[in-house]
Amino acid sequence: MKLIRTIAAAALLTAASSNAYAVLSVKDPLNSPAWSYMAREYFADDTVSFSDLVKVAAAPHAEDSMNVPVMVDATALDDVQEILVFADLNPIPTVLRFYPHSMEPKIGFGLKLQQGSPIRAAVKTADGQWHVGGTWVNAAGGGCTAPSVGSGHSDWASRLGETSGRFFAGNNDEGRMKFKVMHPMDTGLADGIPAFFIERIEVKDASGDEVGVIMPFEPVAENPVFTVNTPGDGPVSVSGRDNNGNRFKAEFAR
Amino acid sequence: MIRLAFATILLACSALGHTAGFDYKLAANEVRPGVFVVSGVNDDLTFENGGNILNTGFIVTGDGVVVIDAGPSRLYGEQLVALIGQTTDEPIVRVYITHHHPDHFFGLQAFDGVEHAALPQTINDLRLLAEGYSDNMYRLIGNAMLGTEIVLPTLAASAGTLEIGSRKLELLALSGHTESDLAIFDTTSGVLFAGDLVFHARAATTPHADIEGWQASLKTLDSLGFEVLVPGHGPVSENNAPIVETASYLDWLSGTLASAADAGLSPAEVMFIPVDARFRNLAVVTNEFQRSVVHLYQALEAALLPATETQ
Ligand SMILES: [Zn+2]
Numbered sequence: 398m399k400l401i402r403t404i405a406a407a408a409l410l411t412a413a414s415s416n417a418y419a420v421l422s423v424k425d426p427l428n429s430p431a432w433s434y435m436a437r438e439y440f441a442d443d444t445v446s447f448s449d450l451v452k453v454a455a456a457p458h459a460e461d462s463m464n465v466p467v468m469v470d471a472t473a474l475d476d477v478q479e480i481l482v483f484a485d486l487n488p489i490p491t492v493l494r495f496y497p498h499s500m501e502p503k504i505g506f507g508l509k510l511q512q513g514s515p516i517r518a519a520v521k522t523a524d525g526q527w528h529v530g531g532t533w534v535n536a537a538g539g540g541c542t543a544p545s546v547g548s549g550h551s552d553w554a555s556r557l558g559e560t561s562g563r564f565f566a567g568n569n570d571e572g573r574m575k576f577k578v579m580h581p582m583d584t585g586l587a588d589g590i591p592a593f594f595i596e597r598i599e600v601k602d603a604s605g606d607e608v609g610v611i612m613p614f615e616p617v618a619e620n621p622v623f624t625v626n627t628p629g630d631g632p633v634s635v636s637g638r639d640n641n642g643n644r645f646k647a648e649f650a651r
Numbered sequence: 652m653i654r655l656a657f658a659t660i661l662l663a664c665s666a667l668g669h670t671a672g673f674d675y676k677l678a679a680n681e682v683r684p685g686v687f688v689v690s691g692v693n694d695d696l697t698f699e700n701g702g703n704i705l706n707t708g709f710i711v712t713g714d715g716v717v718v719i720d721a722g723p724s725r726l727y728g729e730q731l732v733a734l735i736g737q738t739t740d741e742p743i744v745r746v747y748i749t750h751h752h753p754d755h756f757f758g759l760q761a762f763d764g765v766e767h768a769a770l771p772q773t774i775n776d777l778r779l780l781a782e783g784y785s786d787n788m789y790r791l792i793g794n795a796m797l798g799t800e801i802v803l804p805t806l807a808a809s810a811g812t813l814e815i816g817s818r819k820l821e822l823l824a825l826s827g828h829t830e831s832d833l834a835i836f837d838t839t840s841g842v843l844f845a846g847d848l849v850f851h852a853r854a855a856t857t858p859h860a861d862i863e864g865w866q867a868s869l870k871t872l873d874s875l876g877f878e879v880l881v882p883g884h885g886p887v888s889e890n891n892a893p894i895v896e897t898a899s900y901l902d903w904l905s906g907t908l909a910s911a912a913d914a915g916l917s918p919a920e921v922m923f924i925p926v927d928a929r930f931r932n933l934a935v936v937t938n939e940f941q942r943s944v945v946h947l948y949q950a951l952e953a954a955l956l957p958a959t960e961t962q
Binding site for chain 2: 454455456458460461464466467468505506507559561562563564565567568569573574575576577622624
């Protein structure tokens with residue numbers, strides 16, 4: 398966040414960054430009051446366009462604001478470098494960054510929503526351009542300032558970082574993989590509970606080469622389940638750490 | 652917080668003279684002599700319907716009136732009490748709450764000096780859940796919740812026969828829609844009040860569902876030999892079609908979620924699986940299906956993710 402704010406401030410100072418200005422002149426299809434601010438925060442000088450090729454699937458009404466299921470699919474775009482997921486009106490808008498390398502640019506997970514908000518995926522392609530898709534989700538509220546249930550349980554510490562997962566051969570997508578990490582994912586917005594969240598997950602193939610990186614932020618739901626596609630052969634490992642330096646690792650056979 | 656804000660605004664309005672509360676326009680439909688159903692609309696909870704999306708009912712027994720469910724708010728309860736007063740001279744003696752969902756019990760506040768009964772598990776669940784329900788209902792139905800306070804049932808009901816006046820009521824302690832679902836069968840008239848174990852022309856809601864137990868309860872209800880079936884939501888029926896409809900929808904729902912979990916679909920992908928053609932005419936089915944994914948899918952997913960040795 399700090400880095401982004403700094404960049405945004407620089408962009409504002411130079412004032413005439415024409416691309417940022419250009420995106421502000423395009424009408425936000427979700428009509429969010431915060432879009433122009435988001436655009437300056439996240440994209441600064443980069444070229445940004447709204448695109449139907451970026452699909453964000455989420456139910457229009459959040460039944461559980463602590464865990465709103467979302468699936469981002471950018472497989473219609475070539476050469477995806479990064480997927481940035483954010484919710485304009487969340488107190489912490491940045492939800493997740495995903496660098497798919499050789500994984501499919503497609504990811505499912507749950508997030509916490511404090512109030513109704515657009516949920517967007519901005520997808521950066523190799524030419525440096527951002528393609529933005531999104532959908533509006535209405536929420537009951539409370540998702541971000543309510544402490545996660547997990548930290549209220551006495552046994553969460555003993556299960557912290559416990560990782561489970563597997564491949565699903567029966568899926569239409571090649572290399573469909575799901576994994577879950579036990580973690581409270583505290584936002585730091587609830588009284589007396591500091592931010593405590595998984596901040597980096599590396600996905601590696603059998604030879605130890607990194608095939609993708611997921612960087613979750615505070616709004617990702619507690620005990621997150623990630624759904625991804627990792628085509629290829631052999632086992633895949635996921636290893637990660639949280640912002641307190643706790644590490645976890647697990648390996649899944651195909 | 653939200654509740655207080657609403658209350659303040661509404662009090663300000665009444666101070667200005669706009670005292671008319673939400674009018675539910677309740678009407679009593681006599682389905683068998685002395686047995687009445689008060690029907691709501693088949694919809695989500697909205698400001699417009701004030702939460703009147705359910706069926707309540709009352710039975711005139713010859714020795715007082717037995718009421719089945721109290722409705723979503725104080726105003727609903729008061730208007731139901733008034734409607735009963737216009738329908739019969741007998742006093743209300745008891746209100747049964749079929750289960751702990753908020754559209755069924757907040758009206759209890761209006762039933763003063765009357766026994767408030769529910770299954771023990773329902774009473775326990777309400778102790779834990781009522782506060783949260785209250786906040787939610789103020790948010791969802793707004794104005795219609797004006798002045799509603801939490802009044803919990805205190806009399807523990809148990810399964811068995813209740814002889815009252817000229818009636819023999821069979822109380823069934825079932826489960827599946829929630830952990831405890833009360834159905835009331837008036838064997839004298841043949842009218843079965845099924846509570847939310849049965850939905851009709853509306854997709855079933857599942858926030859506390861155990862579908863296997865629910866299906867077993869539906870079999871029990873189907874075997875009772877009723878003449879009139881009053882579902883928790885949707886039109887009254889003279890046959891078992893609503894039971895068959897609820898059972899097949901639940902069967903489709905659980906089968907769909909199980910095969911989605913087997914295929915490794917993410918919850919958001921599951922939410923966009925098209926609803927089977929047989930159920931597309933059910934009211935609010937798309938919303939309810941998406942809610943059911945949130946209620947039920949996580950456990951199915953977790954069961955398929957084996958714990959791996961952490962290295
Ligand atoms: Zn119910």
